[in-house]
Amino acid sequence: MKFVLFVIFIVLLLYSSTATCSLTVDKGASWSHKYTETYRGDWQNWAIMGDNFYKTGKYTDALSSYERALEFGEKDLYYSFDYGVIENHMGDSLYKLGRYEEALLSYSNAWQGQGQEVFSKTELLNDQGVVLLALEMYQDALSAYNAITSLYKYSNMS
Numbered sequence: 335m336k337f338v339l340f341v342i343f344i345v346l347l348l349y350s351s352t353a354t355c356s357l358t359v360d361k362g363a364s365w366s367h368k369y370t371e372t373y374r375g376d377w378q379n380w381a382i383m384g385d386n387f388y389k390t391g392k393y394t395d396a397l398s399s400y401e402r403a404l405e406f407g408e409k410d411l412y413y414s415f416d417y418g419v420i421e422n423h424m425g426d427s428l429y430k431l432g433r434y435e436e437a438l439l440s441y442s443n444a445w446q447g448q449g450q451e452v453f454s455k456t457e458l459l460n461d462q463g464v465v466l467l468a469l470e471m472y473q474d475a476l477s478a479y480n481a482i483t484s485l486y487k488y489s490n491m492s
Contacts, residue, residue: 377407381420388427397427415454418444422458429465437465456482 384399400420407416425440441462445455459478466475 377403377405377410380406381416381423384420384423384427388423388430393427393430397424397431400424400427418446418454418458420444422454422461425461425465429461429468434465434469438462441465456485459485 380399380403384396384403387393387396387399400423403420404417410416421440421444425437425444428434428437428440441458444458459482463475463478463482466472466478
């Protein structure tokens with residue numbers, strides 16, 4: 335099994351000499367800063383606005399919106415599932431901006447809010463692996479991908 339994972343890892347490295355995130359997003363509605371007054375104080379709408387910015391490739395605006403969502407939802411979101419989702423999306427935005435170390439921190443923060451959600455944790459580990467590949471931290475990336483298989487094995491045992 336380790337050999338198969340090693341071969342997969344090598345193929346992955348060869349396939350993407352420069353690691354890229356393969357997130358597929360559909361083009362959402364274009365948002366304008368004039369809408370920000372409407373969203374003052376409502377963390378859910380800030381998160382939605384961040385998603386729409388992300389979908390249209392406006393990663394800096396997306397990141398700002400996610401930060402505002404966490405700011406406004408501080409009491410409601412504290413290490414909840416939604417907190418984890420927003421931190422994960424912040425990590426995706428930071429990755430797209432080339433801010434890899436910060437992306438890893440966001441993914442680590444997201445982990446705290448994911449509870450027992452195996453799919454969400456595997457998605458986070460995959461995202462961490464992609465960033466670690468971009469940082470050329472191959473052993474750490476392999477560890478992240480190995481952890482995915484461990485999570486799936488554990489989840490199928492229960």
